[in-house]
Every structure is written in structure tokens, then in C-alpha cells.
Amino acid sequence: MSEWRKDPIVNRWVIISTERGKRPFDYNVTNVTMEEEKKIQGCPFCEGNEYKTPPEIIAYRKKNSTKDNPGWWIRVVPNKYPALINHGEVLKRQHGIYKSMKGIGVHEVIVESTIHGPGLDRQTEKQVAEVIWAWRNRLLDLRRDTRLKYIQIFKNDGSAAGASLDHTHSQIIAMPMVPVDVRQEIEGAIKYLNQHGTCVFCDLNKQEITDQERVVINSSYYLSFTPFASRFPFETWIVPKEHQCDFVQITKEQVKELAAVLKNSLRKILITVPNISYNVVLHTAPINLKEDIHYHWHIEILPRLTLISGFELSTGYYINPLPPEIAAKTLRETGEFS
Amino acid sequence: MSEWRKDPIVNRWVIISTERGKRPFDYNVTNVTMEEEKKIQGCPFCEGNEYKTPPEIIAYRKKNSTKDNPGWWIRVVPNKYPALINHGEVLKRQHGIYKSMKGIGVHEVIVESTIHGPGLDRQTEKQVAEVIWAWRNRLLDLRRDTRLKYIQIFKNDGSAAGASLDHTHSQIIAMPMVPVDVRQEIEGAIKYLNQHGTCVFCDLNKQEITDQERVVINSSYYLSFTPFASRFPFETWIVPKEHQCDFVQITKEQVKELAAVLKNSLRKILITVPNISYNVVLHTAPINLKEDIHYHWHIEILPRLTLISGFELSTGYYINPLPPEIAAKTLRETGEFS
Numbered sequence: 001m002s003e004w005r006k007d008p009i010v011n012r013w014v015i016i017s018t019e020r021g022k023r024p025f026d027y028n029v030t031n032v033t034m035e036e037e038k039k040i041q042g043c044p045f046c047e048g049n050e051y052k053t054p055p056e057i058i059a060y061r062k063k064n065s066t067k068d069n070p071g072w073w074i075r076v077v078p079n080k081y082p083a084l085i086n087h088g089e090v091l092k093r094q095h096g097i098y099k100s101m102k103g104i105g106v107h108e109v110i111v112e113s114t115i116h117g118p119g120l121d122r123q124t125e126k127q128v129a130e131v132i133w134a135w136r137n138r139l140l141d142l143r144r145d146t147r148l149k150y151i152q153i154f155k156n157d158g159s160a161a162g163a164s165l166d167h168t169h170s171q172i173i174a175m176p177m178v179p180v181d182v183r184q185e186i187e188g189a190i191k192y193l194n195q196h197g198t199c200v201f202c203d204l205n206k207q208e209i210t211d212q213e214r215v216v217i218n219s220s221y222y223l224s225f226t227p228f229a230s231r232f233p234f235e236t237w238i239v240p241k242e243h244q245c246d247f248v249q250i251t252k253e254q255v256k257e258l259a260a261v262l263k264n265s266l267r268k269i270l271i272t273v274p275n276i277s278y279n280v281v282l283h284t285a286p287i288n289l290k291e292d293i294h295y296h297w298h299i300e301i302l303p304r305l306t307l308i309s310g311f312e313l314s315t316g317y318y319i320n321p322l323p324p325e326i327a328a329k330t331l332r333e334t335g336e337f338s
Numbered sequence: 339m340s341e342w343r344k345d346p347i348v349n350r351w352v353i354i355s356t357e358r359g360k361r362p363f364d365y366n367v368t369n370v371t372m373e374e375e376k377k378i379q380g381c382p383f384c385e386g387n388e389y390k391t392p393p394e395i396i397a398y399r400k401k402n403s404t405k406d407n408p409g410w411w412i413r414v415v416p417n418k419y420p421a422l423i424n425h426g427e428v429l430k431r432q433h434g435i436y437k438s439m440k441g442i443g444v445h446e447v448i449v450e451s452t453i454h455g456p457g458l459d460r461q462t463e464k465q466v467a468e469v470i471w472a473w474r475n476r477l478l479d480l481r482r483d484t485r486l487k488y489i490q491i492f493k494n495d496g497s498a499a500g501a502s503l504d505h506t507h508s509q510i511i512a513m514p515m516v517p518v519d520v521r522q523e524i525e526g527a528i529k530y531l532n533q534h535g536t537c538v539f540c541d542l543n544k545q546e547i548t549d550q551e552r553v554v555i556n557s558s559y560y561l562s563f564t565p566f567a568s569r570f571p572f573e574t575w576i577v578p579k580e581h582q583c584d585f586v587q588i589t590k591e592q593v594k595e596l597a598a599v600l601k602n603s604l605r606k607i608l609i610t611v612p613n614i615s616y617n618v619v620l621h622t623a624p625i626n627l628k629e630d631i632h633y634h635w636h637i638e639i640l641p642r643l644t645l646i647s648g649f650e651l652s653t654g655y656y657i658n659p660l661p662p663e664i665a666a667k668t669l670r671e672t673g674e675f676s
Contacts, residue, residue, distance in 0.1 A: 001661065005567040009526040009538050010519075013655050014567040020659035083649075083657045096545045097538070098566045154648030162647025171649070179653030181348075188347040200347050200435070207434040228436045229345040229352040281652035300652070308646050309500025310492030311421075311509070314619035314638070315517030317351050319421045321358035323339065 002085045002103025004176075013177060015103060017083040044080070045111045045167035053077040057108060058137060060130055073127065074134045075111040082107035083173060090147050090176045104147055106174040110134050116167050118157050120280070121266035123168070129259035131170065135282065136255075138172055139248050143287045148174045150182060150286045158277025160304040170280070178286045185283060189294050201296030202243055214328045216268065221254050222261045226324035226331070232306060233322035234269050234276075234331065238262060238299040247284035247297040262299065268331040269303055277304040340423050340441025342514075350518060353441060355421040382418070383449045383505035391415040395446060396475060398468055411465065412472045413449040420445035421511060428485050428514045442485055444512040448472050454505050456495050458618070459604035461506070467597035469508065473620065474593075476510055477586050481625045486512045488520060488624045496615025498642040508618070516624045523621060527632050539634030540581055552666045554606065559592050560599045564662035564669070570644060571660035572610065572669065574603050576637040585622035585635040600637065606669040607641055615642040 002017045044052035050068045057076045065071020078086075084105030092101045112131045113123050120128060135153050142151050155170040156163040178186075192200035208214055208225045216236055217224035224238045238261055244250065250258065262280075269276060279302040285292035312318050340355045382390035388406045395414045403409020416424070422443030430439045450469045451461050458466060473491050480489050493508040494501040516524075530538035546552055546563045554574055555562035562576045576599055582588070588596065600618075607614060617640040623630035650656055 007565070007567040008542060009530070010522045011526065012567065012569075014569055015655065015657045016568075016661050017657055017659055018661065020657060096549070097541055098545070100566075152649065152652055154652050156647045160645070162645040162649075173649055173653075175653075179655055181652060181654035184348045184654075188349065192347070203435055204346060207436070211434075227345070228438075229343040229350065230354075231350075231352055279648035279651055281648050283652065302648070302651055307498070307500040309494045310617035310619050310640070311490065311500075311511055313617055313640055314490055314492050314519060314621065315511075315513075316519035316522075317353065317517055319353045319355055319358060321355055323354050323356065 002083065004101045004103055006099040008097045008099070012180060015083050015105075017103060019081050020083055043116055043165065043167050045075075045109075045165060045169060046116050047072070047114045050075070053109075054080055058134070058141075060134070073114060074130050076134060076138060077109050077111070079107040079109050079171065084175065101176075104176050106142060106145070106148070106172065108138065108172040110138070110170045110172065112168045112170060118163070118166050118168055119266075119270065120155065120157070120168055121263055121270050123263065125256075125259045125263055128263045129255050132250075132255050132259055132262075135170070135172075136248055136250060139284070142172070142174045145174070147176050148287060149289075150175055150178045151284075152179065153282040155280040156277075157279070158275070158304070160277035161279045161302075163277070178289070182283055182286065186286075186289075186292065186295050189296065193294050199243055199294065199296055201239055201298065205239055205241055213325045216265055216328050216331045217261050219257055219261050221257050224261050224265045226328040228324060230320055230322075230324040230327065231318035232302050232304065233320060234272065234301075234303045234305070234327045235320075235324070236265050236269065236301040236303075236331070238265060238301070240297065244297055245285045245293050245295040247282060265301060265331075268334045269301065271334045272330055273303070273305065278302060279304065340421065342439045342441055344437040346435045346437070351515060353421050353443075355441060357419050358421055381454055381503065381505050383413075383447075383503060383507060384454050385410070385452045388413075391447075392418055396472070396479075398472070411452060412468050414472060414476060415447050415449070417445040417447050417509065422513065439514075442514050444480060444483070444486070444510065446476065446510040448476070448508045448510065450506045450508060456501070456504055456506055457604075457608065458493065458495070458506055459601055459608050461601065463594075463597045463601055466601045467593050470588075470593050470597055470600075473508070473510075474586055474588060477622070480510070480512045483512070485514050486625060487627075488513055488516045489622075490517065491620040493618040494615075495617070496613070496642070498615035499617045499640075501615070516627070520621055520624065524624075524627075524630065524633050527634065531632050537581055537632065537634055539577055539636065543577055543579055551663045554603055554666050554669045555599050557595055557599050559595050562599050562603045564666040566662060568658055568660075568662040568665065569656035570640050570642065571658060572607050572614075572639075572641045572643070572665045573658075573662070574607065574639040574669070576600060576603060576639070578635065582635055583623045583631050583633045585620060603639060603669075606672045607639065609672045610668055611641070611643065616640060617642065 005014050047070045054077055059072040060074040061072035084103045084107050086106050090104050139151050151174040153172050189200050205223050214225045222238050227237050281300045284297035285295045343352050385408045392415055397410040398412040399410035422441045422445050424444050428442050477489050489512040491510050527538050543561050552563045560576050565575050619638050622635040623633045
């Protein structure tokens with residue numbers, strides 16, 4: 001069973017997905033069954049274990065290698081325990097005040113390396129660039145599905161960030177609506193544009209370059225910085241300097257540079273706090289919405305040192321014990337990587 | 339240093355508070371210093387250790403006992419490591435596109451019992467009623483501070499819920515703005531009222547009583563149920579059946595019954611998943627806002643079995659592996675407590 005359900009007060013969607021927790025006490029992590037499987041039979045994301053995942057969607061692999069066999073360096077597969085289901089139509093249901101619909105959507109896994117263990121930061125820049133190409137590839141392919149409105153790419157690294165498997169991977173959840181957090185960013189960007197005539201992300205980049213104190217890496221195409229209102233210690237955003245609303249507009253040269261900036265931003269965080277859990281999320285323009293030319297794609301690195309407590313869950317606000325200016329200084333002082 | 343900072347894109351406030359993490363590696367829990375202190379010298383919330391906290395604000399105590407000495411059963415003290423500071427005026431600052439203000443607010447701790455250890459569920463109903471009276475007392479007192487707009491009462495129980503001290507306690511953060519999550523609920527309630535002419539929370543109660551399948555406890559004044567779009571496994575809301583916008587409107591008889599419903603809802607969850615971490619949050623009307631007569635106070639119990647991952651942090655949506663209908667059935671079957 002997989003179902004989208006809407007909170008009748010704040011219109012927040014929730015995915016109720018029994019696939020993600022088959023047995024009564026599987027809920028303590030999102031994916032215990034896979035974790036158990038790994039312990040018993042080895043990691044499903046390691047080379048040679050391709051049969052442990054559903055058949056691959058795409059893979060970057062050596063010329064003579066064959067599908068679902070060794071010889072790949074990036075492999076994209078459907079999530080074995082998907083939160084959403086990839087068949088059927090989007091049909092809204094109403095029962096009294098409650099709205100719901102079938103759990104339509106796509107849930108995929110990108111195996112980011114053949115090397116077992118966590119950490120996109122531990123891959124070569126070339127390999128990180130291949131991961132970025134895989135993200136772009138899936139964004140381009142999935143947007144052809146007219147039922148879908150948004151494609152969310154995210155990465156959970158470490159148990160405190162919600163990862164259930166150690167082997168470095170990112171995930172894609174494509175859904176039939178634009179999620180509230182992205183919609184709020186788009187609305188904020190449009191409001192700012194109406195007031196100032198400029199893009200808020202472009203202005204933010206400019207001010208960060210002027211202020212200097214929150215900059216982590218300043219490269220030709222990207223600015224990596226700790227945002228002024230950071231929610232988490234060492235939270236780091238990577239924003240393209242050029243106005244790009246949609247991630248798929250990225251050029252070959254930019255992919256190469258983004259790989260270096262992403263890898264080194266992560267490396268600086270991991271040097272500062274070894275073994276820290278973190279999320280990486282990509283916010284990009286929704287599928288086929290005209291006002292999205294005012295959006296500006298970016299990557300958010302969200303280290304998970306602090307716990308989300310009752311304060312955050314009741315207010316939507318965050319308490320961060322580390323000023324981003326000190327965080328950026330600490331990250332800069334780990335050395336020059338870019 | 340304590341500062342409110344506003345994200346320039348989505349207008350989300352963040353508290354940057356160095357008090358909450360004095361040393362560079364204190365961030366892994368919100369309150370390591372207190373934790374260390376506890377290990378070395380004993381729990382600051384235990385009877386006989388009153389000198390380890392700042393002077394008490396109020397306490398419910400035996401007739402002949404004296405302030406900051408044993409003899410209490412409920413004790414309210416300022417948080418020793420406050421996220422906000424309780425002196426000065428609300429002055430907004432602007433630096434380029436960034437808005438901030440002094441970290442004005444109040445951060446208090448309610449020690450809920452002299453018994454060391456977690457769990458409001460392990461207290462007597464009489465003791466839980468005293469906790470509820472203390473919440474009401476602080477709400478009434480703090481709203482006289484004209485700088486404040488909202489008083490958030492919350493409880494972190496267990497390390498996965500963000501608690502740093504075992505000894506059962508709740509917290510109050512009073513702030514100079516209405517937090518986004520409460521504002522969205524108020525706006526949702528007003529929108530619903532305009533469309534249907536009724537209160538969404540009242541209608542929700544009615545439908546839950548008709549549907550039956552998500553009801554946990556149905557008492558004279560309160561309905562305890564697992565919401566249709568539950569974000570977390572075993573998420574449980576307690577909503578007054580009578581329309582009350584403001585928690586302080588609660589009567590003596592209602593406090594007594596709420597104590598029983600809250601204690602027993604928690605007990606059912608703890609019987610089902612022993613030692614589970616959870617948050618309890620109280621959503622009530624903001625201070626002095628006229629449209630709040632359309633709001634409807636309620637308590638949310640948020641068990642923390644699942645981790646908040648990159649999906650939740652990038653979309654604002656949740657994945658819940660347990661349908662609330664199964665959760666409610668499981669909780670009901672733990673036996674009759676109310």
C-alpha cells in the first residue's frame with residue numbers, strides 16, 4: 001500500500017507507505033529489511049551483487065560489460081522498498097474532510113561508486129562528476145512522465161541523516177505535486193523579483209562575495225557558503241553564480257567544476273567533524289511551470305550534528321548553536337581544495 | 339550571543355545561539371555541557387540539587403519548604419543554556435538583503451517530577467495534571483510581556499527526540515513572532531471557516547468519531563486519535579471536543595481529564611514501543627491576535643521511530659511506513675486506560 005494523504009488543516013502531503021516498513025517493528029529505521037539483508041548476504045550496492053537490486057534503469061559501464069552485471073561505475077536502480085508506485089493514474093479521492101490519492105511517483109537509487117562505504121567526499125572529482133551526470137540524466141528522462149510535477153534528488157549519508165545502507169548512494173523521488181518547501185522558495189523568489197527587479201539568489205551570491213565572511217569556496221561558476229540563517233552547524237549551500245533556474249541547463253565544464261566544489265565542500269565538513277552524518281539536497285525548477293524561470297537551482301548540504309527536537313517540529317524554526325561565520329572560517333581553515 | 343535571523347528567500351526565522359553550544363564540538367547534542375555536569379555532579383533536576391539551576395520562577399511546593407530548596411513537586415526555572423535572552427527591546431537590523439534582530443525571548447524549563455528518569459507516562463495522573471497547571475500558569479504570566487507574540491510549550495523525551503537530560507521535563511520558548519507552523523494552521527483554519535462556515539478541528543473531531551478507525555481514546559472532553567495524514571508512526575493528537583482557541587480557557591475538570599488522556603495516550607505508545615523517544619507539543623492561540631478565535635488548541639505527540647532524512651528536509655513532506663489506522667488499532671489493543 002502506498003498513498004498520498006493531505007493534512008486537512010495545512011494541506012501538507014504525507015506518503016503512507018507500508019512498503020517502507022513491512023513488519024510491525026521495522027520502523028526504527030526506514031529500511032531495516034535491506035539492512036538485515038546486507039548483514040546476511042552482503043551489500044546490494046557492491047559490484048557482483050547486482051542481482052540483489054531490481055533490474056538497473058541506467059548504468060555507466062565498461063564497453064564489454066552487460067546489464068545487471070559487474071563492469072559499471074554508476075548504477076541507477078528502482079528502490080527495492082519504494083515509498084511510491086510507478087504505475088496507474090493520479091486519482092484524487094475524498095472521504096469527508098480528508099483528501100488522498102494513490103501513491104503515484106518514482107523512487108530510484110543512484111549507486112554512486114563501486115567502493116563500499118559512505119562518503120561522496122571520498123570519491124574522485126571525476127567520479128563525483130559522473131554522479132552529477134546521472135542526476136541530470138534522470139531529471140531529463142523522468143520529466144517526460146506527464147503525471148509528475150517535481151523530481152527531488154537527495155542523499156542521506158550516515159545513520160543520523162536517515163541512511164540505512166552504508167554504501168554511498170543518492171535517491172530520487174519524483175512526485176505528482178511541487179513540494180511545499182520548493183513552492184515557498186519559488187514564491188519567495190517571485191515576491192523578491194516584484195519588489196527589487198532582481199533574483200534573490202543572484203543578489204545573495206553578490207552579497208556573500210562582498211561580505212566574504214560566510215564564503216567557503218569561491219570558484220568560477222559556483223559559490224559555496226554557509227547561509228546567513230543556517231539551520232544546522234556547518235550547513236553549506238552551493239549556488240551557481242550565473243542565473244540558472246533548471247539544473248539540467250548545466251554545461252559540461254560546469255559539471256566538472258561543480259563536482260570539485262561539492263566534493264571539497266563535503267571534504268572540509270568531514271575533516272572538521274569526522275564521520276558526521278549529512279544530507280545533500282538539490283532544489284531545482286519544477287517540471288513545466290512557466291514562472292520557474294525566476295527560480296535558481298542550488299544544492300544544500302545539511303550536516304546532522306544537532307537533533308530536530310520538539311521546538312523545530314512545533315514551530316518550523318530552528319535553533320543553531322554555531323554562527324555560520326564561525327562555521328565558514330573553520331571550513332576555510334581546513335586548507336585549500338578549490 | 340543570541341540572534342534571530344531571517345532566511346531572505348522563505349522568511350524562515352532561525353535562532354543562532356552560541357549559549358547552546360559553547361565549545362567547538364558541543365554541537366552533537368543541544369546541551370552537552372549540562373549532560374557532562376549531570377554525569378559528574380548528579381542531575382540538576384533532582385531534589386536536593388536545586389542550586390544547580392538558575393533560581394526558580396515558580397514551584398508547586400509544600401507549605402513549609404522554601405524557594406530553591408527541596409519540598410517541591412513541580413519546579414519552573416530559566417534554562418541554564420538559553421536559546422534566547424530575556425532583556426532588551428526587539429530591534430530589527432538590516433544588512434543588505436539580510437534581516438536579523440536580537441535574540442529576544444524567554445526559555446524556561448518545567449521540571450515535571452522529583453522522580454529521576456524519562457516519561458510523563460510514568461507519573462500519576464495527579465502529577466500530570468500539575469504539569470498542565472504549570473503550563474497554563476506560565477502561559478498566563480508570560481503573555482503579559484508585550485514584546486512576545488507566541489509561547490511554545492514542548493517536551494523532548496529520549497535522545498532521539500533531542501533530550502539532553504533524562505529527568506522528565508518540558509520547555510517553554512516564548513518569542514516575538516508567531517511561528518510559521520502555527521501561522522499556517524491558523525490560516526488553514528480561517529480558509530476552512532470561510533469555505534465551510536465551521537471550524538476544521540471541530541469537523542475533524544466529528545469525522546474521527548464517525549470513522550472510529552483512528553480513535554485512540556474518546557473521553558468526555560477530549561479526542562485522542564492518530565491523524566489521517568500522520569507524519570510519524572504512532573503520531574497522536576489530543577483535541578478538545580468543545581471549541582477552545584486558547585489553552586488557558588481550560589477548566590479545572592478539563593485539566594484533570596486531559597491529564598488522564600495525555601498520560602494514557604503516552605502509556606499506550608510506550609507499551610507498544612518500549613523506550614521510544616517522543617516529542618509533545620502544544621499548539622495554542624498566539625498572544626492578542628483577534629482572528630485566533632477561529633483557532634483550536636491541541637496537543638501533538640510525535641514519536642521518533644523514523645528519522646528525518648533528506649526527503650523531509652528538501653520537500654517539507656514526510657514518509658510514514660505505518661498507516662494511522664493500524665497504529666490506532668495497535669494502541670487501542672494495549673488495553674483500556676481511559
